[in-house]
Amino acid sequence: MKKFLLGWFLGWLAIIAGAYLFVRSGHAPVATQSGPLPLETFFAKTALHAAVAPAARLKSPLPANSDNFFGGVMVYNHNCAFCHGEPNHPSQIAKGMFPPPPQLFNPDEMVTDDPVGITYWKVKNGIRLSGMPAFHAKLSEEQMWQVSLLLRNANKLPPAVEAALK
Ligand code: HEC
Structure with missing residues (x-):
């Protein structure tokens, strides 16, 4: 023994x-060009998924309507497009980041399948060691929900809202 x-x-x-x-x-x-360590992506994704999962139950206090989408566009253009790109205009900065920020208006990388509470949680709290900032100190509750509603509906936005994103 x-x-x-x-x-x-x-x-x-x-x-x-x-x-x-x-x-x-x-x-x-x-360096940001280096690939992930073995199991790094698995552990990072598993930890994030487990921590964020309860937020799926959060209900938006605001309805998903044009007024709130336009509010979300204002927030997005000033705070997010820099890293997450615009429709048909991927961010160049994103190419130099690790992990790369998903291009949230690219149909393959949208978060339209995520419950809106999950996106709100990420916007409010950020994602540690990834470059995704927490916006709780910068944005109001209303602004954080508006941009979350915008991203949840990114694949079915009214044309005027989509045009305002560019
Ligand atoms: C400085 C760059 C940067 C800015 C500015 C930024 N993000 Fe991020 N964001 C990231 C990175 C990097 C990730 C990927 C994190 C990861 O892989 O875990 C991310 C992830 C996300 C995700 C999760 C995507 C998914 O596939 O699950 C959402 C949602 C998001 N950001 C929304 C926003 C919103 C909304 C704003 C503006 C209010 C914003 N981000 C501003 C860098 C940024």
């Missing part, structure tokens, strides 16, 4: 020392 415990302890020590040496050697990916 003693030998087993010693082996177990030395095994863990070797793993921790190896990880420390890897980081100290300068080989850990820190």
Whole structure:
């Protein structure tokens, strides 16, 4: 039993020392062009999904109508388009970021399938170590819901709203 415990302890020590040496050697990916570490994406996505899941129950206090979409456009153009792009105009800055900000008006990257409460949570609280800021100090509750409603409906916006995004 003693030998087993010693082996177990030395095994863990070797793993921790190896990880420390890897980081100290300068080989850990820190530039935005470097790819993710093994399992990095899995752990980051799993942690985010688990933390955000309860927000799916949040109901928007505002209706999804043109007034609120236009309010969302004002918020989006000033605070988000820089990283998340506009319809048919992907952000150039996004290409230099890791993880890259999804282009929220590109049909393949939209968050139209996410409950609006999930998007509101991300806008309000941000996503640590990703470049996605928290907007609770910058935007009002109304503005955060308006931009969340806009993104939830990004694939079926009235043409006038879509035109205002450009
Ligand atoms: C400085 C760049 C930057 C700005 C400005 C920014 N974001 Fe983000 N955003 C990101 C990044 C990077 C991610 C990806 C995070 C990840 O992969 O976990 C992200 C993720 C998101 C997501 C989750 C997307 C998904 O697929 O689940 C939403 C929603 C979002 N942002 C909305 C917004 C809104 C709304 C604004 C403006 C109020 C905004 N962001 C401003 C960088 C930014």
